[in-house]
Amino acid sequence: MEEEDAAADPYLPYDGGGDTIPLxxxxxxxxxxxMSNGGGVASxxxxxxxxxxxxxxxxxxxxDFHTIDWVREKCxxxxxxxxxxxxxxxxxxxxxxxxxxxxxxxxxxxxxxxxSGALAGLIDIAADWMNDLKEGVCLSAMWFNxxxxxxxxxxxxxxxxxxxxxxKSWAELILGQAEGPGSYIMNYFMYIYWALSFAFLxxxxxxxxxxxxxxxxxxxxxxxxxxxxxxxYLGKWTLMIKTITLVLAVASxxxxxxxxxxxxxxxxxxxxxxxxxxxxxxxxxxxxxVLSAASAAGVxxxxxxxxxxxxxxLEEVSYYFPLKTLWRSxxxxxxxxxxxxxxxxxGNSRLVLFYVEYHTPWYLFELIPFILLGVFGGLWGAFxxxxxxxxxRRRKSTRFGKYPVLEVILVAAITxxxxxxxxxxxxxxxxxxxxxxxxxxxxxxxxxxxxxxxMNGSKAFTDNPNRPAGPGVYSAMWQLCLxxxxxxxxxxxxxxxxxxxxxxxxxxxxxxxAGRIVGIAVxxxxxxxxxxxxxxxxxxxxADCITPxxxxxxxxxxxxxxxxxxxxxxxxxxxELTGGLEYIVPxxxxxxxxxxxxxxxxxxxxxxxxxxxxxxxxxxxxEEFTHTTLAREVMRPRRSDPPLAVLTQDDLTVEELQGVxxxxxxxxxxxxxxxxxxxxxxxxLRRDITIxxxxxxxKQEGIMLNSRVYFTQHAPTxxxxxxxxxxxxxxxxxxxxxxxxxxxxxxxxxxxxKLGLRQCLVTHNGRLLGIITKKDILRHMAQMANQDPxxxxxx
Amino acid sequence: MxxxxxxxxxxxxCFVLLSQVTAKNSEDIRCxxxxxxxxxxxxxxxNQNVSLKDCNCLHVVEPMPVDGKDVEAYCLRCECKYEERSxxxxxxxxxxxxSILGLLLLYMVYLTLLEPMLKRRLFGHSxxxxxxDDVGDQQxxxxxxxxxxxxxxxxxxxxxxxxxxxRWRRQVQEQRKSVFDRHVVLS
Numbered sequence: 001m002e003e004e005d006a007a008a009d010p011y012l013p014y015d016g017g018g019d020t021i022p023l024x025x026x027x028x029x030x031x032x033x034x035m036s037n038g039g040g041v042a043s044x045x046x047x048x049x050x051x052x053x054x055x056x057x058x059x060x061x062x063x064d065f066h067t068i069d070w071v072r073e074k075c076x077x078x079x080x081x082x083x084x085x086x087x088x089x090x091x092x093x094x095x096x097x098x099x100x101x102x103x104x105x106x107x108x109x110x111x112x113x114x115x116s117g118a119l120a121g122l123i124d125i126a127a128d129w130m131n132d133l134k135e136g137v138c139l140s141a142m143w144f145n146x147x148x149x150x151x152x153x154x155x156x157x158x159x160x161x162x163x164x165x166x167x168k169s170w171a172e173l174i175l176g177q178a179e180g181p182g183s184y185i186m187n188y189f190m191y192i193y194w195a196l197s198f199a200f201l202x203x204x205x206x207x208x209x210x211x212x213x214x215x216x217x218x219x220x221x222x223x224x225x226x227x228x229x230x231x232x233y234l235g236k237w238t239l240m241i242k243t244i245t246l247v248l249a250v251a252s253x254x255x256x257x258x259x260x261x262x263x264x265x266x267x268x269x270x271x272x273x274x275x276x277x278x279x280x281x282x283x284x285x286x287x288x289x290v291l292s293a294a295s296a297a298g299v300x301x302x303x304x305x306x307x308x309x310x311x312x313x314l315e316e317v318s319y320y321f322p323l324k325t326l327w328r329s330x331x332x333x334x335x336x337x338x339x340x341x342x343x344x345x346x347g348n349s350r351l352v353l354f355y356v357e358y359h360t361p362w363y364l365f366e367l368i369p370f371i372l373l374g375v376f377g378g379l380w381g382a383f384x385x386x387x388x389x390x391x392x393r394r395r396k397s398t399r400f401g402k403y404p405v406l407e408v409i410l411v412a413a414i415t416x417x418x419x420x421x422x423x424x425x426x427x428x429x430x431x432x433x434x435x436x437x438x439x440x441x442x443x444x445x446x447x448x449x450x451x452x453x454x455m456n457g458s459k460a461f462t463d464n465p466n467r468p469a470g471p472g473v474y475s476a477m478w479q480l481c482l483x484x485x486x487x488x489x490x491x492x493x494x495x496x497x498x499x500x501x502x503x504x505x506x507x508x509x510x511x512x513x514a515g516r517i518v519g520i521a522v523x524x525x526x527x528x529x530x531x532x533x534x535x536x537x538x539x540x541x542x543a544d545c546i547t548p549x550x551x552x553x554x555x556x557x558x559x560x561x562x563x564x565x566x567x568x569x570x571x572x573x574x575x576e577l578t579g580g581l582e583y584i585v586p587x588x589x590x591x592x593x594x595x596x597x598x599x600x601x602x603x604x605x606x607x608x609x610x611x612x613x614x615x616x617x618x619x620x621x622x623e624e625f626t627h628t629t630l631a632r633e634v635m636r637p638r639r640s641d642p643p644l645a646v647l648t649q650d651d652l653t654v655e656e657l658q659g660v661x662x663x664x665x666x667x668x669x670x671x672x673x674x675x676x677x678x679x680x681x682x683x684x685l686r687r688d689i690t691i692x693x694x695x696x697x698x699k700q701e702g703i704m705l706n707s708r709v710y711f712t713q714h715a716p717t718x719x720x721x722x723x724x725x726x727x728x729x730x731x732x733x734x735x736x737x738x739x740x741x742x743x744x745x746x747x748x749x750x751x752x753x754k755l756g757l758r759q760c761l762v763t764h765n766g767r768l769l770g771i772i773t774k775k776d777i778l779r780h781m782a783q784m785a786n787q788d789p790x791x792x793x794x795x
Numbered sequence: 796m797x798x799x800x801x802x803x804x805x806x807x808x809c810f811v812l813l814s815q816v817t818a819k820n821s822e823d824i825r826c827x828x829x830x831x832x833x834x835x836x837x838x839x840x841x842n843q844n845v846s847l848k849d850c851n852c853l854h855v856v857e858p859m860p861v862d863g864k865d866v867e868a869y870c871l872r873c874e875c876k877y878e879e880r881s882x883x884x885x886x887x888x889x890x891x892x893x894s895i896l897g898l899l900l901l902y903m904v905y906l907t908l909l910e911p912m913l914k915r916r917l918f919g920h921s922x923x924x925x926x927x928d929d930v931g932d933q934q935x936x937x938x939x940x941x942x943x944x945x946x947x948x949x950x951x952x953x954x955x956x957x958x959x960x961x962r963w964r965r966q967v968q969e970q971r972k973s974v975f976d977r978h979v980v981l982s
Contacts, residue, residue, distance in 0.1 A: 121888070122888050122891070122892060125884070125885055125888045125889065126888060126889060126892040129885075129889055141882070141886070142889075143885055143886045143889035143890070144882070144885065148880070148882070148885065151825065151842075151880065152822060152825065152842065152844065153842065154842055154843075201896075201900070204903065205899060205900075205903065207971065207975070208903045208906060208907060208967075209899070209903070209967065210967070210970070211967070211970040211971045211973075211974040211975060211981075212970050212974065212980070212981065214974065214981055215981045220980070220981065230980065231966075232966055232970055237963075237967075240895075240899075241899075244892075244895060244896055244899060247892065343884060344879075344880065344881060344884070395978075396978040397978075401975075401978055404975060498974075498975070614979070614980060614981070793979065
């Protein structure tokens, strides 16, 4: 029949091969199969079985630390979808199956949102409690932290609001007295003891149970979403250990936050739930859609910003972001935010601790200090990235990195010892940020708000005018400066420790401190020099003019933007945090300035810098390739290399094939027609070949070392006494991508980015010349940028 | 392991729903009124657990520091907020967290200290060396074995648990090597 004739002609491009043999074609072919080697009835039945057997299990999966093939995964998904659709009309059961398949995406995303919200609530409540455990205990109910313990107290004065009978500090419990130098030292000692024990527990748990739970997680998730496989990174044990040790790490007072790890936790939930549905568990490309939605849910519960979470997933984390993912990410973020709100961890129906709402206006001249804050944010971001990468590199390559437990304990000890005396570093960083963001109301008695009141007697309550700073404010400024220096230095050593550590809260704290200092300075300037032109235009004496809390907010956004180089998502997150549409312009001015200043020193944000440090094969979509090299300058083999390792389509024996695989370490081999013609047939992956050979030896009889291996549709003619040939056509990719050797590298890089390729074959005048892999491209880009091309480690 | 995890997650969901439907503890609501300084009276905060309809200055501020005609002026400056929390949620969360932490600590102590001691006593030194060899993933056919052998069924339950635990320990060891020794992932 025509099928067979067509199949015999090697010049036709398509004759029905590929990963899976479509089911409806099997009966037709089986009956017309021409047996080319001698065989009785027994071998004819086994040949039929060849066709009828299931696709070899394991073919199409990926090794650890390898890149997926996006094109193949998408094709597999379309094939599955076609199959389901074609069966839809057969029966009601098939119809419900197709409905279930269509809706399984929404189900996964809902479950992920629920789990993320619940886990975030658990982390928040537990972290709050353990943080206050360093200070004391609540005797009436051990599970309450300080604020909750004194929730029902009837103390009336503001200064006394935190004191209640049930809350006892450690000095009170142990020594029996609350004040005095002895109790101060006892409190100091207990603080250090608890901080060290929490840090030690955290690092031990990470080391024993789930070493992948350390660090922030966002660089690795970015790489995974771009198509890399890290087995176990999003697994159950990693999830559990990350949740538990995140609480311990935050409670130990280290200079880290929990936002980045919350994204990792949410992605773990997404990965685990996707295994319940075969649509997602068997297809790596679809799974990454769920992971994009999960990371949006993670940021949403971290900041209470669903829209910001979706934009963060779009801008920072995801590689491909189709429109369907946008809707699903938004849904996941909303579900997670709703669950967190209903758990209500902070007792005030707000999602995040530092939700402030003020509507005081800002003036045009204030753009100057805002832009200055942006410059500070950019400079700090560039400095932090350089310092942190240098320290992490030192940890990776020298013997500093051999003692992770000791390192964590040392850093925790230094942090605790230096942080206790300064009240601004002793308290929880989130509370510090909230205090700095909050403007001085009429009833604040914190040191920052101890202004000297101008009027006396009759009008003691003034509506927050510009007032000269009292001595309390000056001492607070000194302490804040010291806190700023301390945090800048400690965060460099803390980010990258072997405990879950995030970067958002420390950066925001640094920015908030700097912003508040600048805000108070401008406020005092406006008071003492109110006759300057600038202030006279806009500020009236005795009226509210400068709000230092706003400066703190802008500073926080600028620093976070300087270190992560986020743009839109950062502005939306901060806007959702504060609820003020009026402050979009100052925020954008500061964030843009910090991004420009930071980009002047280096184009990468902290996450891209860590990706480059680890050598992950991440082809950044934001970088532009502007060099004029051609494909033949990048392809392998080069002149000095051994020739390209190829397989011929029907010449090899099993032994020779195994030899090629054992001697080389390439991930795939092009299959050519013959050594003379060098015309391309397809591409076969190493893993698929090994699995197919193992499977054949186990399940098929008669396959021996000198059996012929053929990739064609029909076996080649063999002498009568040769053993049974092995057909490997089902694992051959019949449509590999090719470029000619004169293709400019700009186009090749574009193809790799847009299609998500792993390798691309290079032809010259129709004959196979070489191969370009993603690793070659990354090395070439590194070489062009004068970086070390040998630092790209993975395929 | 998977079923244990699913049970954990389900219990988390249950307590989320529980926090919605539990009867409100009378201790868990309060009305907080913040009154700024007025004339020569200092700023004060008043807390009382009254319900939402009674959450205003007149019901909460007791004793009223000013006399009859000034009460309205004083109350106008006061801000009253109604807050509620769920102490049951907090209690359950902390108990769940501490119990999981305790279990993990016990398991960690068992894995690091007790198990080698028990193994040494039961099997002698030679067995320890054998049990520690790990299958590196550099061999081209190693992963293939894993993939194909998953399809075989193991009838014995205890064998299954033991086998799963061995596989998990090997995985963690590989991870530990990548992260802590070779510094290949997660600098």
